[in-house]
Amino acid sequence: MQNDxxxxxxxxxxxxxxxxxxxxxxxxxxCGPTVYGDAHLGHARPAITFDLLFRYLTKIGYxxxxxRNITDVGHLENDADEGEDKIAKKARxxxxxxxxxxxxYVNRYHQAMEALHVLPPSIEPHASGHIIEQIExxxxxxTNGWAYESEGSVYFDVEKxxxxxxxxxxxxRNIDELLSTGRELDGQSEKRxxxxxxxxxxxxxxxxxxxxxxxxxxxxxxxxxxxxMGTRYLGEEFDIHGGGMDxxxxxxxxxxxxSVGALGHETVHTWMHxxxxxxxxxxxxxxxxxxxxLEEFFEGNHQALTQAYSxxxxxxxxxxxxxxxxxxxxxxxxxxxxxxxERLMGAYARLLKIGASSNSSIDxxxxxxxxxxxxxxxxxxxxxxxxxxxxxxxxxxxxDGKATINAEDLKELKEVFELFIQxxxxxxxxxxxxxxxxxxYKGAINLLLDMRMDAKVNKxxxxxxxxxxxxxxxxxxxxxxxxxxxxxLVK
RNA sequence: GGUACCUUGGCCGAGUGGCUAGGCACCGGUCUGCAAAACCGAUUACGGCGGUUCGAAUCCGCCAGGUACCUCCA
Numbered sequence: 001m002q003n004d005x006x007x008x009x010x011x012x013x014x015x016x017x018x019x020x021x022x023x024x025x026x027x028x029x030x031c032g033p034t035v036y037g038d039a040h041l042g043h044a045r046p047a048i049t050f051d052l053l054f055r056y057l058t059k060i061g062y063x064x065x066x067x068r069n070i071t072d073v074g075h076l077e078n079d080a081d082e083g084e085d086k087i088a089k090k091a092r093x094x095x096x097x098x099x100x101x102x103x104x105y106v107n108r109y110h111q112a113m114e115a116l117h118v119l120p121p122s123i124e125p126h127a128s129g130h131i132i133e134q135i136e137x138x139x140x141x142x143t144n145g146w147a148y149e150s151e152g153s154v155y156f157d158v159e160k161x162x163x164x165x166x167x168x169x170x171x172x173r174n175i176d177e178l179l180s181t182g183r184e185l186d187g188q189s190e191k192r193x194x195x196x197x198x199x200x201x202x203x204x205x206x207x208x209x210x211x212x213x214x215x216x217x218x219x220x221x222x223x224x225x226x227x228x229m230g231t232r233y234l235g236e237e238f239d240i241h242g243g244g245m246d247x248x249x250x251x252x253x254x255x256x257x258x259s260v261g262a263l264g265h266e267t268v269h270t271w272m273h274x275x276x277x278x279x280x281x282x283x284x285x286x287x288x289x290x291x292x293x294l295e296e297f298f299e300g301n302h303q304a305l306t307q308a309y310s311x312x313x314x315x316x317x318x319x320x321x322x323x324x325x326x327x328x329x330x331x332x333x334x335x336x337x338x339x340x341x342e343r344l345m346g347a348y349a350r351l352l353k354i355g356a357s358s359n360s361s362i363d364x365x366x367x368x369x370x371x372x373x374x375x376x377x378x379x380x381x382x383x384x385x386x387x388x389x390x391x392x393x394x395x396x397x398x399x400d401g402k403a404t405i406n407a408e409d410l411k412e413l414k415e416v417f418e419l420f421i422q423x424x425x426x427x428x429x430x431x432x433x434x435x436x437x438x439x440x441y442k443g444a445i446n447l448l449l450d451m452r453m454d455a456k457v458n459k460x461x462x463x464x465x466x467x468x469x470x471x472x473x474x475x476x477x478x479x480x481x482x483x484x485x486x487x488x489l490v491k
Numbered sequence: 492g493g494u495a496c497c498u499u500g501g502c503c504g505a506g507u508g509g510c511u512a513g514g515c516a517c518c519g520g521u522c523u524g525c526a527a528a529a530c531c532g533a534u535u536a537c538g539g540c541g542g543u544u545c546g547a548a549u550c551c552g553c554c555a556g557g558u559a560c561c562u563c564c565a
Contacts, residue, residue, distance in 0.1 A: 031565075039565090046565050076563075083563075173494055173561070222563090244565030274565070275496095281557070285564045320514075321504060326497080326558075333503045336515035340503095343514080346528075382505050386513035396529055400522085461524060468526080479528045486528080 005060070007240075008324060008378045010248065010271040011170055015378055020239050021269065026057050026064045027238030029230045029268075031247055032124070034071040035105035036086040039112045040291035041314070041329060042244075042277050042284045048315055048426075049274040049323040049379075050242045051118045055424050056375055067233050068121040072102040073128045073209050074201075074222045085219070088209055098209050102126075112294040115311035117426040123233050127225035131211045134220040134228040137262050138199045138213075146261035150190040152202030152216030158195045161257055167195075170256060170271060171249035197254050199224055223254035231259070231267060241268040245275055246283075274323045279304070281328065292329075306331045309338065312427055316341040319381040319425055344385070345427070347392035348417050349486070350399040357404035362394040364409050368416045375424065384420060391417070401482055445471075449478070449485050 005018040020026050030050045033043055050068075057064045076083040091098040113120070127134075138154055141147045147156050158167050158175065168175045175195060202216035203209070210217045220228075230238065243252065252271065259267045276283045284291045292302050300308030309317075317337040321327040367387055374383035391413065397403035405413070421427050448467055455463035468478050471487070479486045 033565075034563095042565050044565085049565095086563080168494095171494085171560070246560070246564055249560060250562090276559070276565075278558080283559070283564085287562090287564055291564095317503090325504080328503080330503080332515080336503055339516095340514045343528095350529095380505080382513075386505070389513055393530085400529055402530065456524080459524070465525075477527080480523075480526085481528080482522095 005056075005376045006378055007270055007272060009269075010273050011268075013172070016270070018239075018270065020062065021237055024061070024063060026062045026240065027234035028054065028057070028064055028066045028240045028242070029226065029234055029238065030066070030068045030121075030241070031226060031243035031251070032068040032070050033105075033109055034075045034086055035102050035109060036075075036090040037105065037286070038293040038295060039109050040284065040286075040293045041297065042291060043109075044112075044116060044294060044314060045277055045318060045323070045327075046242065046244050046274045047113055047118045048116060048318045050272075051426060052319070052323075052379055052381060052424070053240070053242070053272075054119060054121075055426060056379065059419065059423055065123070065234060066121040067123045067125065067230065069225060069229055070102070070106055070124060070126045071222070071225060072098075072106075072126050074220045074225060076222065085207070085209060088207065091208070099128075102128075108295075112311075115298065116294070116315050117311070117428055119426070125229045125233065127220065127229070128209070130225065130229050130232065131220065133232050134224045135200075135211075135213050137224060137228040137231070137258065138220075140262035141199060141258060144261055144264070146257075147199055148192065149215055150192075152218065153190055153198060154200040154215055155191050155196040156199055156254070156257060156261065157192065158197070158257070159193050161261065165257070165260055167257055168249070168253060170253050173249065197221060197223060197250065199258070223251055223258060226251075227255050227258040227262070227267070230255075231263070235267075236263050237265070237267055237269070239268075240270045240272060242272040242274070245273040246285075248273055275326045277318075277329055278326050279329045284329065304331075307335075309334050313338045313341055315425075316344075316385075316427060319427075320385060322378075322380060322382055324378075340389075341427070344388060344392060344421070346486075347395045347399075348421055351395045351414060351417055354395070354398050354405070354410070356407035356410045358406060360404060360406045360409045362397065362403045362405065364391060364394055364405065364413050367391050368412070368419075371416065371420050381425065384425065388417070388420060399481075445476070445487060449487060453485070 006015045007018050008014070009016045028050070030046060033039060050066075054064055054066045072087055073085065075086045087098050087101055090096075090101045094101065110120075138147065141156065142149070142154060146161055147154050161167055162175050198221035200213060200215055200218055200220055202218040207219075209219055211219060230241065241252070241255075256266055256268070259265070276285075278284060279290050279292070282288060282290060292304060294311075294314070296302040297305065297309045297314055298311060313334060317334055318327065320337060320340070367390070370387045371384045374380040374387065377383075394403065394405075395413070398405050448471065452464045452467040455461075455467070471478055475489055477488055477490045
């Protein structure tokens with residue numbers, strides 16, 4: 001830890017030196033998925049962004065408790081308080097128990113995350129498993145006078161809250177105009193004001209997911225779970241709350257109001273928001289229907305995709321942009337990432353094989369410091385990657401016998417690559433390279449390629465090309481090197 | 492309509508006052524039986540207009556274009 005870690009705090013709209021509440025420990029909460037459909041590319045952005053943060057904080061010595069929730073109840077389809085529950089709707093359409101829907105998509109989400117090398121969080125609480133905590137949270141808000149009951153439902157009184165607090169401070173909006181001009185015209189609503197949001201909703205008779213409460217048989221409002229579970233596992237005050245920018249309003253704004261309403265103070269010190277992934281310049285999202293699921297990327301099974309993209313390509317693509325920038329999806333951009341990742345990982349594989357000389361003819365010093373510096377500057381992963389690419393050039397020269405490196409520098413370079421590529425950026429070595437294949441399998445391929453080497457020595461090009469062509473047809477990629485060969489399975 | 496943000500070379504994408512980001516593609520060369528990979532070199536930038544400054548992609552103003560949030564969305 002050469003310098004201080006600086007993070008952009010959405011709440012103050014500036015970069016701030018990160019100081020944990022408790023020395024050596026970090027509490028991190030990130031909004032997870034609503035599990036009523038497969039995860040798409042957009043879901044990979046916060047998962048990877050905060051995985052990067054989680055990994056980095058851990059690597060620089062913090063003990064991190066990372067909580068990422070599963071929303072399995074309370075997230076309504078349309079207006080925050082009127083529509084059908086997303087999970088319940090899916091269950092009704094598929095004729096399944098709501099919890100079957102939840103389990104199915106949670107399993108698939110976990111598979112996708114594992115493929116992307118997103119580490120599991122420390123705790124992954126389900127909203128439906130914390131109904132008691134949520135009811136207690138609502139009780140406090142009601143007791144403190146910030147909420148009212150109406151027809152068995154409980155709503156947060158935004159107008160009252162806004163008189164003494166700033167509802168909109170996070171998203172930078174002033175709610176006054178909305179309050180003065182946004183009255184309901186039809187007068188049908190149970191709410192006093194249409195900016196009020198639900199803390200507890202009374203369930204209609206056909207609604208399956210329901211729990212008893214002091215107000216009605218019903219279910220919690222969507223915004224409540226994060227306040228209740230964050231507090232439950234990270235305390236009344238914690239360090240970092242993350243999520244997508246689109247959750248800033250109203251979701252995170254409501255969380256702030258709920259915390260102040262229940263506890264009398266805010267809970268979150270640093271708010272972090274990742275930007276969106278766009279497709280043809282537009283946000284990729286459920287509502288626009290222009291999303292491509294992660295599985296479709298992995299399998300190349302979507303009309304907008306000209307090929308399949310590996311999970312590591314997707315991860316690298318996301319890490320090549322800073323998390324607060326939008327990043328536009330295109331086949332061209334992904335193919336560039338694929339090639340770039342190949343270059344990076346190829347050099348890494350070579351690094352593990354090169355030998356030390358008595359002196360270094362190239363300068364690899366300072367890479368560690370420069371990478372840390374970039375990470376400390378609000379997780380600037382693209383800059384980290386550019387420094388690693390600089391080192392790739394040196395590694396390739398050494399591998400080609402055009403440069404040398406001494407034992408000390410070599411050891412340092414290996415450590416830096418392992419630290420940043422594997423541990424921090426989370427880019428695993430390709431599982432199908434000769435490095436990690438099983439012994440028997442590896443031996444068989446090596447035997448074939450040794451035979452090809454012999455054929456080459458005898459200038460038997462027919463045999464050597466036959467071996468290479470047939471292995472290529474089976475999905476292997478063969479590259480000749482100065483005194484041997486490299487291979488990997490690419491399909 | 493309100494609020495915020497963005498516009499960098501063929502493509503992606505860093506960079507917030509002076510110093511070649513990086514990757515991909517393309518072109519020339521080296522190496523190679525061929526191919527791939529690798530290395531060397533060349534080329535292509537800061538939406539437009541004006542201002543501040545010794546100096547602006549970077550600060551300020553105006554204009555043009557685009558996006559996000561304001562309803563669910565990562």
